[in-house]
Amino acid sequence: MTGDKSTGDKAAADPATLIRQVRVLERKLARSEESRVRLEEAKDRFDTLHRNLFRELDEQKALVDEKNNMLESLSSKLSKYLAPQIYQSIFPVVRMSRSKPSVKSSPCSSVISRISPRLPRISRRRILRAS
Numbered sequence: 001m002t003g004d005k006s007t008g009d010k011a012a013a014d015p016a017t018l019i020r021q022v023r024v025l026e027r028k029l030a031r032s033e034e035s036r037v038r039l040e041e042a043k044d045r046f047d048t049l050h051r052n053l054f055r056e057l058d059e060q061k062a063l064v065d066e067k068n069n070m071l072e073s074l075s076s077k078l079s080k081y082l083a084p085q086i087y088q089s090i091f092p093v094v095r096m097s098r099s100k101p102s103v104k105s106s107p108c109s110s111v112i113s114r115i116s117p118r119l120p121r122i123s124r125r126r127i128l129r130a131s
Contacts, residue, residue, distance in 0.1 A: 075091055078090070078091075
């Protein structure tokens with residue numbers, strides 16, 4: 001048993017072996033550092049993209065709210081001049097799901113659903129360019 005221990009100590013104390021182990025560890029450390037830097041850069045890009053997407057989403061929501069208000073205003077103006085039957089045929093009142101029975105959708109919901117596909121989409125190039 002004591003002979004095995006001395007052989008292990010001799011191999012560990014061998015300068016060439018130690019130098020090789022240090023080189024291997026230095027290469028591993030360098031690769032690890034490169035990976036860390038790449039991960040941090042990717043995280044920064046992701047964070048920028050995330051912020052830009054939420055900013056664009058907020059802008060799109062504001063645009064939808066603005067259009068909805070405009071359509072509601074137009075609907076109320078039209079209701080003054082159109083006969084009730086014609087008004088109801090243009091702006092049918094649709095109930096929401098049964099989970100909220102007291103809430104009705106706005107008279108403009110059918111108009112909004114027809115217009116929404118024409119609303120501007122988020123430009124991926126523009127978002128990526130900003131990052």
